[in-house]
Amino acid sequence: MDTQFLPFSSSIKEHLKTHLHTISIESEKIMKRLDCEEHCILCDFEDLQKTFQEIQSVAASYYLQRYLSPYTQNYIALSLAVHHLSEKRHGALMVIERKQVVDSLIQRGVPVGATLSATLLETIFYPGNPLHDGAVLIRGNEIVSASNVLPLSAQSIKNKKIGTRHRAAIGMSEQSDALVLVVSEETGRISFGLDGSLYPIHSSKNTFN
Template sequence: MNQIQCNDSPMKEQLKQHINEISDVLQQSLHKIDDESHCILSELEAIQDRFRKAESIAASFYLQCYLSAFSIQYLELSIAVNHLSQRRHGALIVIQRNDAIEAHLHNGISVGAKVSYSLLESIFYPGNPLHDGAVFISYDHIVSAANVLPLSATIASNKKLGTRHRAAIGITERTDALALVVSEETGQSSFAYMGKLYPINMGDVTE
């Protein structure tokens, strides 16, 4: 992991601020709970909203750390996912870390080009023959596109997750790869790592 990028990130300060605000609201609720004339349900709802925001910032912060350690083009990746999310263009991008992942990829089309946000956006443009599948990235190169990934078996019954999300989780259950995914239904961007899926705020990532 690139410690300089992680330690110097303004997202780290944002995360600290949100955690401190959550702590303050919790302390205020503790003081009010013995007051029978006061209902703390609104405070609890506010805490939930703050937790969701803190989770999004934390995910964005750690995503930047993970990407910067294994791809010098992590800003290009962030910009691409941000644009794809805004346009609701579904996408799935797998970044190799230490483990070899080729054995888990099927039917991919060789690309062999340097990572750029414009190329990634064109690959996932609706109607492009390569858009339906995963892009495989190793360090600063797009190795292949339209790859078929193994689906997660552990979340097969979760109807809220589409095929892209199940594939993102599936590849990260089998390897230490990191997978970026954009939902074409909602535009929500997420990343999968070690079999877990985390929502991200791409506006924070690209700052």
């Protein structure tokens, strides 16, 4: 992901520096504990991993907003929708078209042609809704269509098989410059696909702020 042209704001920098400083201190403690035969450091590594995941998701959330804002003015509605879907563990898949038109890459579902709103997105992805099983296509401030079928990636993450929604998010981002949001119905975790990679983002109502 090409991020060199997206400098962090001062508040995000301070947030990340604080967490990185904590990681540095905890790493030093773990190195000292290695000499203590009676201490198990597995829990220490687990805590360190959680801190890494936290700062990664905060950074990814910031980058996500910067990548979305030039292409849709309603990115706050997207933030609210994915947050609520995450809380309820309602699976979701959303393609936000950027410079490249993606019509030729998807199997078109049901036309919607409505203004992008959090309420409509949540309704579409409500379990049992006929349109929930597939991807929403967003172009600018409009929900163009729903229940679209995306190209699937053959990738796996950390040698583990991933679900269909996540494979679709990666696959779509491999073949286009689109940004693809995905909410896991198993865990409620939010990620976005871009340039063939998947990034976890911070689950917050202010995700894109």
